[in-house]
Amino acid sequence: xxxxxxxxxxxxxxFKWLAIIFPLAAIIGSCCALFLWxxxxxxxxxxxxxALLFGLPIAGFITSWLYSRYGKLAAGGNNLILEEIHKxxxxxxxxxxPLIFISTVITHLFGGxxxxxxxxxxxxxxxxxxxxxxxxxxxxxxxxxxxxxxAAGFGAVFGTPVTGAxxxxxxxxxGRLEYRALIxxxxxxxxxxxxxxxxxMDHLRYSMAxxxxxxxxxxxxxxxxxxILASIAFGVIARLFSESLANSAQWFxxxxxxxxxxxxxxxxIVIALVYITGTRDYLGIGTIAAQPNGLxxxxxxxxxxxxxxxxxxxFIFTVVTLSTGFKGGEVTPLFFIxxxxxxxxxxxxxxxxxxxxxxxFIAVFGAAANTPLACIIMGVxxxxxxxxxxxxxxxxxxxxxxxxxxxxxxxxxxTEKP
Amino acid sequence: xxxxxxxxxxxxxxFKWLAIIFPLAAIIGSCCALFLWxxxxxxxxxxxxxALLFGLPIAGFITSWLYSRYGKLAAGGNNLILEEIHKxxxxxxxxxxPLIFISTVITHLFGGxxxxxxxxxxxxxxxxxxxxxxxxxxxxxxxxxxxxxxAAGFGAVFGTPVTGAxxxxxxxxxGRLEYRALIxxxxxxxxxxxxxxxxxMDHLRYSMAxxxxxxxxxxxxxxxxxxILASIAFGVIARLFSESLANSAQWFxxxxxxxxxxxxxxxxIVIALVYITGTRDYLGIGTIAAQPNGLxxxxxxxxxxxxxxxxxxxFIFTVVTLSTGFKGGEVTPLFFIxxxxxxxxxxxxxxxxxxxxxxxFIAVFGAAANTPLACIIMGVxxxxxxxxxxxxxxxxxxxxxxxxxxxxxxxxxxTEKP
Numbered sequence: 001x002x003x004x005x006x007x008x009x010x011x012x013x014x015f016k017w018l019a020i021i022f023p024l025a026a027i028i029g030s031c032c033a034l035f036l037w038x039x040x041x042x043x044x045x046x047x048x049x050x051a052l053l054f055g056l057p058i059a060g061f062i063t064s065w066l067y068s069r070y071g072k073l074a075a076g077g078n079n080l081i082l083e084e085i086h087k088x089x090x091x092x093x094x095x096x097x098p099l100i101f102i103s104t105v106i107t108h109l110f111g112g113x114x115x116x117x118x119x120x121x122x123x124x125x126x127x128x129x130x131x132x133x134x135x136x137x138x139x140x141x142x143x144x145x146x147x148x149x150x151a152a153g154f155g156a157v158f159g160t161p162v163t164g165a166x167x168x169x170x171x172x173x174x175g176r177l178e179y180r181a182l183i184x185x186x187x188x189x190x191x192x193x194x195x196x197x198x199x200x201m202d203h204l205r206y207s208m209a210x211x212x213x214x215x216x217x218x219x220x221x222x223x224x225x226x227x228i229l230a231s232i233a234f235g236v237i238a239r240l241f242s243e244s245l246a247n248s249a250q251w252f253x254x255x256x257x258x259x260x261x262x263x264x265x266x267x268x269i270v271i272a273l274v275y276i277t278g279t280r281d282y283l284g285i286g287t288i289a290a291q292p293n294g295l296x297x298x299x300x301x302x303x304x305x306x307x308x309x310x311x312x313x314x315f316i317f318t319v320v321t322l323s324t325g326f327k328g329g330e331v332t333p334l335f336f337i338x339x340x341x342x343x344x345x346x347x348x349x350x351x352x353x354x355x356x357x358x359x360x361f362i363a364v365f366g367a368a369a370n371t372p373l374a375c376i377i378m379g380v381x382x383x384x385x386x387x388x389x390x391x392x393x394x395x396x397x398x399x400x401x402x403x404x405x406x407x408x409x410x411x412x413x414x415t416e417k418p
Numbered sequence: 419x420x421x422x423x424x425x426x427x428x429x430x431x432x433f434k435w436l437a438i439i440f441p442l443a444a445i446i447g448s449c450c451a452l453f454l455w456x457x458x459x460x461x462x463x464x465x466x467x468x469a470l471l472f473g474l475p476i477a478g479f480i481t482s483w484l485y486s487r488y489g490k491l492a493a494g495g496n497n498l499i500l501e502e503i504h505k506x507x508x509x510x511x512x513x514x515x516p517l518i519f520i521s522t523v524i525t526h527l528f529g530g531x532x533x534x535x536x537x538x539x540x541x542x543x544x545x546x547x548x549x550x551x552x553x554x555x556x557x558x559x560x561x562x563x564x565x566x567x568x569a570a571g572f573g574a575v576f577g578t579p580v581t582g583a584x585x586x587x588x589x590x591x592x593g594r595l596e597y598r599a600l601i602x603x604x605x606x607x608x609x610x611x612x613x614x615x616x617x618x619m620d621h622l623r624y625s626m627a628x629x630x631x632x633x634x635x636x637x638x639x640x641x642x643x644x645x646i647l648a649s650i651a652f653g654v655i656a657r658l659f660s661e662s663l664a665n666s667a668q669w670f671x672x673x674x675x676x677x678x679x680x681x682x683x684x685x686x687i688v689i690a691l692v693y694i695t696g697t698r699d700y701l702g703i704g705t706i707a708a709q710p711n712g713l714x715x716x717x718x719x720x721x722x723x724x725x726x727x728x729x730x731x732x733f734i735f736t737v738v739t740l741s742t743g744f745k746g747g748e749v750t751p752l753f754f755i756x757x758x759x760x761x762x763x764x765x766x767x768x769x770x771x772x773x774x775x776x777x778x779f780i781a782v783f784g785a786a787a788n789t790p791l792a793c794i795i796m797g798v799x800x801x802x803x804x805x806x807x808x809x810x811x812x813x814x815x816x817x818x819x820x821x822x823x824x825x826x827x828x829x830x831x832x833t834e835k836p
Contacts, residue, residue, distance in 0.1 A: 159635070162794070162810045175597040179833040182790065186814050190807055194637040217577070219612040372600065373791070376580070377806075385803035388795075389608055392580045396604050415597040 020145065021187045024131050025152050028124045028188070029195025032156035035101060035119060036201050039285060042109035046283070047290040052110050053283070056270055059110040060263030063103040064325045068259055074099050074126075077327075078118055079410035081125035085146050085172045086412060088139040092129035092146070096122050103327035111283040112270065113317035114328025116157050121329075124153025124192075144181045147172070151185035152192030159196075159203030160381040164189035167374035174370045174404060175415025204287055206301045206361075208354045210386035217389070223351065224393060230345045230356055231363050231394040235401025237341060238367035241315060241334065242405045248323035259325055266324020273317060281310075282317040286336040297336050297361075300343040303353035311340035330407045331365050338364030358383050359394035366395045367402035370411060438563065439605045442549050443570050446542050446606070447613025450574035453519060453537060454619050457703060460527035464701070465708040470528050471701070474688055477528040478681030481521045482743045486677050492517050492544075495745075496536055497828035499543035503564050503590045504830060506557040510547035510564070514540050521745035529701035530688065531735035532746025534575050539747075542571025542610075562599045565590070569603035570610030577614075577621030578799040582607035585792035589826065592788045593833025622705055624719045624779075626772045628804035635807070641769065642811060648763045648774055649781050649812040653819025655759055656785035659733060659752065660823045666741035677743055684742020691735060699728075700735040704754040715754050715779075718761035721771035729758035748825045749783050756782030776801050777812035784813045785820035788829060 046052050067075050074096035076083070084092055104119040128149025132142040147168045155164025165186040169178045178185075211223065252262045274280055281295040289296040299305050318333040342360025346353040358379065366375025372395045379391035400417050464470050485493050492514035494501070502510055522537040546567025550560040565586045573582025583604040587596045596603075629641065670680045692698055699713040707714040717723050736751040760778025764771040776797065784793025790813045797809035818835050 162806050165810070166791075177595045177597075177791075179593040179595075180836055182814055183818060183836045186810055190637065190642070190811060193635075194639065197636055217611075218615055219608065221612065224608070373584075373595075380798050380803045381806060385798045388580050388799060392583070392604055393608060396600050400601060418598055418601045 017184050017187065020131065020135055020137075021148060021184055022191065024128055024145070024148065025188045025191035026195050027131075028127050028149060028152040029156045029192040030199065031097065031101070031123050031127065032120055032153060032192065033196045033199035033201045035104075035116070035123065036157065036196070037199075038101075038105045039108055039116065040288075042105050043284050043288060046109055046111055050280070053271060053274065053280070056110040056112060057264040057267030059106050060112070060267040060324065060326055061260045063106055063327060064260040064263040066099065066103065067325075070095065071099060078121055078408055081121065081146060081150065082172055082408055082410040084125075084129070085143055086410070088142055091133060091142070092126045094126055094130045096126035100327055104329075107321070107326045107328045108284050110267070111280070112267075112321040112326040112328065113282055113284065113286070113314065113333060114321050114326060114330075115285065115332030115334070116329045117154060117331035118329035119327070120153035120157035121150050122153075124149035124151070128152075144184050147178060147181040148184040148188035151189040155189030156192040156196035158378075159193060159201075160378055161189040161193040162186070163374050163378040163381050164193070166377050167369070167371050170371040170374050171369060171408065171411065173412050173414035174406070175413065175417065177373070204298070205382060206298055206354075206358065208301065208358050208383045208387065209352065210384075211352060211355055211390065219389060224390070226349055226351045227356075227359060227390050227394050228397050229349070230342060230351070231359065231397035232401050233341065233345060234338060234360055234363040234394065235367045235398035237311070237315075237337065238334070238364045238398060238402040239405060241319070241330075241337065241364075242368050242402075242407050244315075244319045245323050245330070245407065246405065246409065248319055252324055263325040266320055266326060269320050269324070270317065273320065277313060279313075282314045285332055286314065287332065297339055300339040300357040301354040305343075306347060307340060308344050308347070311337045311344060314340060330368065334365045334368055334407075335361045338362070355387060355390060358387070359390060362391060363394040363398035367398035368407045370399065370402070370404075370406045370408075372396050372399040435602050435605065438549065438553055438555075439566060439602055440609065442546055442563070442566060443606045443609035444613050445549075446545050446567060446570040447574045447610040448617065449515065449519070449541050449545065450538055450571060450610065451614045451617035451619045453522075453534070453541065454575065454614070455617075456519075456523045457526055457534065458706075460523050461702050461706060464527055464529055468698070471689060471692065471698070474528040474530060475682040475685030477524050478530070478685040478742065478744055479678045481524055481745060482678040482681040484517065484521065485743075488513065489517060496539055496826055499539065499564060499568065500590055500826055500828040502543075502547070503561055504828070506560055509551060509560070510544045512544055512548045514544035518745055522747075525739070525744045525746045526702055528685070529698070530685075530739040530744040530746065531700055531702065531704070531732065531751060532739050532744060532748075533703065533750030533752070534747045535572060535749035536747035537745070538571035538575035539568050540571075542567035542569070546570075562602050565596060565599040566602040566606035569607040573607030574610040574614035576796075577611060577619075578796055579607040579611040580604070581792050581796040581799050582611070584795050585787070585789050588789040588792050589787060589829065591830050591832035592822065592824070593831065593835065595791070622716070623800060624716055624772075624776065626719065626776050626801045626805065627770065628802075629770060629773055629808065637807060642808070644767055644769045645774075645777060645808050645812050646815050647767070648760060648769070649777065649815035650819050651759065651763060652756060652778055652781040652812065653785045653816035655729070655733075655755065656752070656782045656816060656820040657823060659737070659748075659755065659782075660786050660820075660825050662733075662737045663741050663748070663825065664823065664827065666737055670742055681743040684738055684744060687738050687742070688735065691738065695731060697731075700732045703750055704732065705750065715757055718757040718775040719772045723761075724765060725758060726762050726765070729755045729762060732758060748786065752783045752786055752825075753779045756780070773805060773808060776805070777808060780809060781812040781816035785816035786825045788817065788820070788822075788824045788826075790814050790817040
């Protein structure tokens with residue numbers, strides 16, 4: 001009787017979802033693999049031909065023109081996907097996938113400072129929406145499928161499947177976790193990442209010393225308070241980033257009437273920034289450097305290196321790039337800004353540099369995306385479990401100090417921040 | 419302007435909570451340390467004097483008499499705390515703390531099969547309620563404080579602070595996470611665990627081989643499906659456990675009119691079980707053995723050992739003990755049952771025994787408590803991050819197969835299970 005009551009129903013549900021999630025994850029995982037490969041090609045090509053930077057204004061012009069000519073709804077990007085999750089409507093157009101793919105690669109080929117997660121989320125969302133239409137799902141299930149698409153895209157592009165799933169459950173509404181989508185999102189993220197890695201994609205990891213031995217953990221209370229202090233700064237910088245992005249975009253729209261011209265101007269400003277600052281370190285994705293010992297994300301985990309203002313420079317390069325209509329994600333630049341700021345704070349207040357770079361890495365992202373749990377899990381998937389207490393303290397502190405103005409304007413508020 | 423808008427308010431809030439949470443965590447952490455020390459004393463004393471087992475019926479009689487004479491509201495136990503979280507009413511009486519402390523130690527001294535988490539949660543809840551009354555908090559804040567008390571108790575007693583916090587946020591309502599209590603719960607759990615360890619308490623950890631290398635993780639898809647298969651069993655056993663506990667308790671109440679007599683009978687049945695099965699391995703907490711090579715929780719992580727029916731025996735011993743009114747927790751026996759069942763399944767279907775014992779350990783607990791996220795985090799805090807993908811797959815699968823009848827009868831349903 002116990003078994004009759006629920007087992008067949010659950011099993012059928014499980015198989016139905018597996019039948020849809022398998023192809024979904026396979027397609028999204030493969031697209032993410034191709035995307036990661038293209039990004040690496042674009043970045044290395046830019047290193048080979050530094051003059052490509054001068055094409056940035058034209059590249060921006062073309063991107064924005066493409067979107068205004070062919071984009072239609074797809075121009076909504078991440079926000080369109082969140083809106084469709086909140087209130088399923090016309091669906092996410094399939095054209096979003098090729099458009100965001102190509103335009104993100106263009107950004108990186110010519111040296112715009114941007115990331116990957118926005119692209120992965122949009123690839124995932126548009127493919128999920130397409131599969132949902134083909135499978136004839138109802139609106140409730142399409143909602144779950146969109147969340148699964150985000151999970152698969154995010155999980156595959158960063159190689160962090162559990163983070164991808166929790167991120168997708170957490171991101172639509174601030175202060176709410178969508179338990180309803182738990183199984184499809186987790187399945188999609190695990191399989192999406194699996195497929196992406198089957199294509200030979202591997203992911204960078206940063207090593208961190210252990211400040212707590214598993215099972216014999218003893219909290220260092222001074223270090224704990226230093227983490228909280230630093231994380232207040234992480235939360236504030238996340239908020240400043242989101243607000244600068246939104247305000248800068250609005251300002252450009254008010255001053256320059258045409259989107260392609262805005263992007264053209266943005267490209268010119270980035271070129272100017274390169275010559276003002278005298279460095280190309282803040283162009284592109286920021287995870288690999290042109291020279292073997294050049295500045296990149298991993299540099300901030302090295303206590304021997306001091307880069308006090310890197311966080312500010314990356315902040316400016318990224319806000320200019322993304323607020324003038326270049327495509328790409330916000331998360332990888334946020335990792336960079338967070339790790340740079342964490343390393344700077346650690347040098348100033350006397351704390352382990354790699355630990356603080358790592359906490360900055362996850363906490364600034366989590367605070368800007370309003371996804372505190374996802375960023376704790378990301379810490380674990382990126383750096384291991386040993387420092388989970390410091391990760392949790394950092395991510396939650398940054399979360400409450402970042403306010404409600406995240407990088408996803410279509411997020412709604414479910415629970416007020418504490 | 420940005421800073422003025424929110425920083426002072428948040429900072430004051432932070433300090434207010436720290437001022438309350440610090441003493442709360444210090445008291446709960448200290449009580450948990452004393453409790454863990456007493457448990458170890460009780461277990462070792464029982465090993466030294468095996469004849470203590472024959473006192474179990476009398477011990478049960480006294481426990482139940484104590485509760486019926488002095489317990490009043492405190493007899494509600496975990497459920498009273500959850501009800502006070504749902505709808506703050508008369509508060510949790512402070513007498514709950516000494517009553518549950520003493521009666522749990524009695525259970526373990528005389529060989530009842532029980533755990534620790536229920537006791538820790540009740541210590542945390544009653545102390546939190548007491549501090550809330552002293553501090554003159556309003557009902558909304560008392561709610562948060564109760565959640566924080568659970569977090570501190572759970573985190574300290576198992577040495578898993580982040581799990582304690584997430585557990586406390588997840589346990590009141592199925593399918594909902596109480597983001598509002600994020601900061602106080604996390605702070606209480608971290609500090610509670612810190613204080614408990616300052617008293618010299620350490621926690622057992624079980625080692626597990628890595629089936630995925632960090633950063634170079636490649637999912638083994640066959641293993642993945644074996645994990646899911648096993649986790650269906652974990653979910654079903656969790657459900658059977660919760661329902662057996664509730665049904666058995668009801669049955670005893672119907673057949674025997676007096677609570678002390680029920681416990682007396684329960685003690686007699688446990689003694690009979692020892693002689694029927696010819697083993698004392700399933701008495702008590704189950705994490706340490708009387709002989710150096712005796713059966714205990716850690717045995718199931720050893721691929722050389724085969725204990726095919728251990729899960730069933732521990733199941734029966736525990737249901738008899740807890741359903742006849744002995745006090746103690748359900749979670750440590752669930753760890754034992756899960757690890758034992760995981761090891762058995764791994765032997766049968768050909769899978770890594772330590773991995774499956776570990777997944778059983780966390781998944782049966784998570785499924786019976788309806789706290790899937792907390793049990794993923796517990797896997798990470800107990801066994802490290804390397805196998806997080808398998809932990810997540812196992813915990814979520816078991817969660818959806820355990821139904822709504824968990825070990826906490828006063829849990830309410832927030833989101834239907836997928």
